[in-house]
Amino acid sequence: MNGDWLIRGRDGRLSVYLTAGDAVLCRAERGPGGPWEAARRVGGDQKLHPVLALGRGADGYAHLVSWRPTGTQESGLVHSTHFRPRLAALDWAPIGHPDKKGARTGTPAVAVDAQGRAHVFVRNKGGGVSLAAQKEKGGWNPWRDLKGSDVQEELAAVTGESGRVGLYAATSGGLLHWRQEEPGADPVLEEAIEVPVRPGTLRALATSAQRTTLFFTDTSGDLCAWRPGTKPVALLASAGPGPVAAVRCALDGHDCTLLAQRSVSGRVAFAAYPTEQESAGAWWTESGPRLPADAEVSLAVDEDERVVAATLSRSSGQLLLTRRKDEPGLALEAWRQV
Template identity: 75%
Template sequence: MNGDWLLRGRDGRLSVYLPSGDAVLCRAERGPGRPWGAPRRIGGDQRLHPGFAVGHGADGYAHLVAWRPTVKGESGLVHSTHYRPHLAALDWQPIGHPAKKGEVTGAPAVAVDAQGRAHVFVRNRGRGVSMVAQKEKGGWDPWRDLKGRLVEDGLAAVTGESGRVEVYAAVPGGIVHWRQEEAGKPPVLAETVETPVRPGTLAALATSPESTTLYYTDEAGDLCAWRPGDRPYTLLPSAGPGPVAAVRCELDGHDCTLLAQRSASGRVAFAAYPTQDEPAGAWWTESGPQLPADATVALVRDEDDRVTAASLSPSAGQLLLTRRKDEEGLALEAWREI
């Protein structure tokens, strides 16, 4: 999965998007803070390749993208919009292939701009980055080649507070950043930074009206933060492999960024620090039971603005959830299976 698979919908309900063989499932609260319903298949009966991406707009709508087999030896990308967590999503609709036809080229990433248009990014056959975006009045623009060279799989797409879309990619010995200069225009190559990045560890978050912050693990195993226009900052040793989950929240009256990651011990580790003030320091605190090796973690704020964390293990079929208690600090309720 790529993107925030734990979301708060327009009606305040939380929902999760789950891989299940050749399908994507959705589970949602029956109402804000109420028990959860049974899983439901997203987008009809089409068979999908493993792996999908989720983007979330300011309007609360979820946009999902996945690869599906087309003819023998070829695949294409499909898109679905989910307007309400408790309602059926739209059927999967084809959006093509960056080279018109061919096999899977990389995991997609999705960001949704201020006008509610999905922007889909994927590594292309030449190991650059290609994108396709929704038109404002329906349909899709043509595929565009954003260039790039030796791009690793695992793009991170994000929408800034400005409503404009950005995308980050790891390359050997560095990170490349594309950014929309104007709404509705394709992102352009904005900056490249040299840094020893581990592919597959990128995660991005909007952290101010002007900037987004990229989190990644370097080759030494440290978790780093980078805002274009500045130098990467080593925040703390990574708790475990894979990308972190990140969310902005208020802790004891301060605007903070909360990070979560499955730790090497198998539990969920949390770290918080004042947003964009990495030198203030952060440290991990572990919570919950030990999780299988394939478990991932997601963060969101619920309808009452409480931080909610979820962990998902596809191999065990286990989905756990906790919420922040109504008290100072980052005290969490007991993890429970849903």
Template identity: 45%
Template sequence: MANRSQAPTDSSHGPSTAPLLQGAWLTRGVEGRFSAYLPRDGEVVRWTEQPDGSWSGPVSLGGPGPAGRLTPFLAVGQGADRYVHLVGVRPAGTGEGHVELVHSVQFQTGRPALEWRSIGHSNATSRWTGNPAVAVDAQGRAYVFMRNGGGGLSARAQKDTGGWHPWWDLKGSRTDPSPVAVTNGSGFVELYTAHEKGLVRYVQSESGGRPVREDVVPASVTMGSLAATTGPSGHVTLFYLDQEGQVGAWSPDRSLEPTVLGKAVGTGRLDATRCLVDGAESTVLAQRSADGRLALAVLPSERETEGVHWAETGERHAELTAVLSSDLDGRLVAMARTGGGRVLTARQRAGAEGLRLDGWRPIG
């Protein structure tokens, strides 16, 4: 599952009034229907796809609590059980600018989510230190990651018996405010982040274990640009922008060193997912182009070095945040939130040669 969508220019300035999204905010249920989640007016709202392809919503999943309302940020992760884990940020009430993380779960498509519960903050002085990321392991345990006050990474994981482990200090320094969490084909959680000297991976060696920091791999990286997806081999590939505006890829378990794939079409964060194109396993990248349209590039999965070629779709928007997924048949499903608050979706056209989308339409 890819982890997605926040522009690099947003990632280093703390909470803002513009919605920030991290992770798979478009999710697919066991039966194949999709749900979309967005922070709005201090709460989280959800749209649900109906059996006939129409959408219902938005429905409030709450957010207000005794410590205040949610900030306009949301991280989303989904496990193999298709349960959707939501992580928000709300004022902590312990001082001006202090925040805490809150967590909720939706177990079934269209059903109510659990009450939001605090999972605290990695620092005693709980000021904003970065945007959380969440991933879910093969046993359905959520792992929440965030940059801590020292500039390294901290994590909190669910216990098998319920509740949460204390915050783990995963070490590190001067890391990206927006790390990317993903689950590999073995069901272990991996975390990727940027450093001023390159790229860093944190990876589990055993189920339920604390992710361990590996050495920095030298690379030119723009912070806030990372996206990751798990390929058909079960290995993770990270995509990023370098400081010259080019798209790079890195897959340590495939021995792929940071490699330039080609020119980016914009400066915003990448998004990535797997789908089928002409019956072949493919990876699709998305980015808002310089003129405000959504651009897509199709790469053969785990053969990224063949290069990246972009094609633009849809209308121009001053702001555009996109997320990609795939349906039960392996066809691409794209969703975008525009600066005006509209939510649009488009699907890969069945039977068409190459990657062609049906027209974009609002979900409500």
């Protein structure tokens, strides 16, 4: 799964999304902070590949993108919108293929602009990035080639506080960054830097009115932060092999960035620091039980502005959840299975 799969909906309820065989499932709270419903299939009965990209609009709507088989050795991308966890999601609608037809070309990424339009990014067969963007009044614009080369499998899409959409990608020798210069425009390739990046570790977050920050692990094992126009900064040693989850939240009255990652011990490790102040330092604190190797971590802020962390193992189907206690620091409630 690419993107935050723990999402606070427009009605304040939390939802989680996951792939299960040839389907995408959703579980949601019955009410904010309340018990959880059983898993439901999303988007109708179409059979999908086990890949999912997620994005959340400022309106709280969840946008889901997956690949579906369309023929022998051929696939196409599909999109669904989930307006509220209590309602059924829209049926999967086709948005085509970046090369008109062919096999899957990579894991998609999705971001939603200030007007609620989904932007779907995916690697194309030439090794660059292609974009399909929703029209403001429905439907999709034609696929656009955003250029780039030697792009790796997983992309990191992000929406800035301005509502404009950006994208990060790793190559074999560095990082690329695309950004919209104005609302509704195609993102343009603004910057490329040489840095040794470990594949599959990108996660982007809006961190100020004008900037987004990319978190990634370099080949030496350091978790780094990069804001375009500056040099990457090594924040601390990575807790584990996969990408971090990241969210901005208020901790003791300060604007902080909270990171979470499944550590090499199998537990969830947390680290927080003042947003965009990497020089202040950060350190990991582990929490919860040991998790299966395929467990993923996601972070959100609930209706009461409390941090919520969730872990999900697709092999076991186990969903665990914790919330920040109403006390100073980052004290968490006991993890519970839902």
